[in-house]
Amino acid sequence: MRITAKLTLIISLLLIVLLIVLAWTSYHHDQEMLLQESVEKARTIARQIVETREHLSSVVRAEQAEQNYELIPQVAATRITQRLTKGTPYYVRQVSQRFRNPLNRPDPYEQAVLRQFADASIAERYEVVSQNGAETLRYLLPMVAEQSCLVCHGSFETAPRFVQQRFPKGHPSYNYRTGELIGAISVSVPLEALHNRILHNLAQEQALQGSILLVLVLLTGWLIHRTILAPVSRVAEGIATVTRSGTFSTRIEPRGHDEIGRLVEAFNDLMAELERRTRQRAESDERYRNFIEIAQSPIVTFLPDGKIVIANQKAEKLFGLTREELLGQCIFDFMEDPLPLRQGLEDYFSAGSSQVLGNASRQTLRDVCGRCFEVEMVVSVSQSEHEAMFSAILRLTPKGD
Structure with missing residues (x-):
């Protein structure tokens, strides 16, 4: 895999992880925001109903309520609730342990909360519960009896005639006391629609963010390739070219x-x-080759292992080989006794000096045909950038010397 693809893949994975984390965070944040929004709306509706009841009970006289049933606080609040929640998922009702209408009978959850309202001073209660296999927000706001409520719900004897006709003596609608808990406004909100809304919004956000992510990955990959990888690739190609061509x-x-x-x-x-x-x-x-070519003596240059790398025409003639044949041969193979030269080279590398170097010595050499001849050999050393090179100047020794 090319490094461009690797970097693009790594950046893509990091951005995808970031996108997932942001989606998860956004989902829970939106869920919390919508839940708080639902609670706030439920609270507003419940308080409006309570305020409506209290206002009507304080301003509507008994004879007015008798003539117009819709002015009764409980009835008016019910009608207003229906208008407020029309077209919304909110289900609102007024529940009480002293219910007169069976529709206002509290369910088990509402009964438990009403007992909590009666036992402790709780301003409100809300939580998400599982109801019929679905999550539902339940909100309850307590209602307490005001002084104006006692006009109709005090004693049976002081109640208006139309109330006495509707509810007989001993009915739970009587004997209210100021400040007493008389019920609660109960608001139920199915959260499935809210969750679907969150998921719909999240899908739209993810589609937008995914598109931005794709463009960002492509742009990042292009920029990385152009500004970093392409120049490095040119350097690598340059090194490869140097390696191939030399x-x-x-x-x-x-x-x-x-x-x-x-x-x-x-x-x-x-x-x-x-x-x-x-x-x-x-x-x-080139200067060295020109120098040894014009030299009157055979000269060979060899490496520490004896491999011949340079030779002049005199050396070719001496050993009976062409230059191409001579180069690469080992000088030790042309010597009857190569041990002194080998030992001298070893001494040079171990001690830094050797008796062999710079001093003339007699050696017996043989040519390619095996003919032996005596020479006087002087070996010198030259240090190149990488390793030492040795040059041997050979002079034939006349017979009898």
């Missing part, structure tokens, strides 16, 4: 002055230095 003339056009730009400049500087040194070495080798 020349150091390759240059890369620098772009920018950042780390990549400095890398390109360093590559160009390296190539220039290597080219200069290669040219100098080639010139030096």
Whole structure:
């Protein structure tokens, strides 16, 4: 896998993880926000109903209520509730342990909350419960008897005639006391619709964020490739070209002055230095070859392992081989007793000096046909950039010397 694909994949995975985390956070945040919004709406509706009841009970006289049934606080509050919640998922009713209408009978949950309202001073109660396999927000706001409520719900004897006709003596509608809990406004909100709304909004957000993510990944990949990977790739291709061709003339056009730009400049500087040194070495080798070619004695240059790398025409004639055949041969193979020369080279590398170097010694050599001859050999050493090289100047010794 190319590094561009790797970086794009890594960035994509990181952004996808980030997108998932943001989606999860957004979902729970929206869920909490919608729940609080639902609670606030339920609270507003319940308080409006309570305020309506209290207002009507304080301003509507008994004879007015008798003439117009819709002015009775409980009835008017019910009608207003129906208008307020029309077209919404909110289900609102007025529940009481002293219910007169069976529709106002509290369910088990409402009964438990009413007992809590009676036992403790609780301003409101809401929670999410499981109802018929679905989550539902339940909100209850307590209602207490005001002084104006006692006009109709005090004693049977003081109640208006139309109330006495509707509810006989001993009915729970009588004997209210000021401040007494008389019921609660109960609001139920199915949360399935809210959850669907959250999921719908989340899907839209994810689609938008996913599109932005895709564009961001593509743009990031393109920028990384253009500003980082492409210059590095050019450097790698330049090194590969140098490796294949063995020349150091390759240059890369620098772009920018950042780390990549400095890398390109360093590559160009390296190539220039290597080219200069290669040219100098080639010139030096050429001068050396010219020098040994005009020398009157056979000369061979060899490496520490004895491999011959340079030889002049005199040496070719001496050993009976062409230059191409002679190069790569081992000088020790042409010596009757190579041990002293081997030992001298070892002493040079171990002690830094040797008696063999710079001093003339007699050696018995043989040519390619096996003919032996005596020579006087002088070995010198030259240190190149990488390793030492040894040159042997050979002079034939006349017979009888």
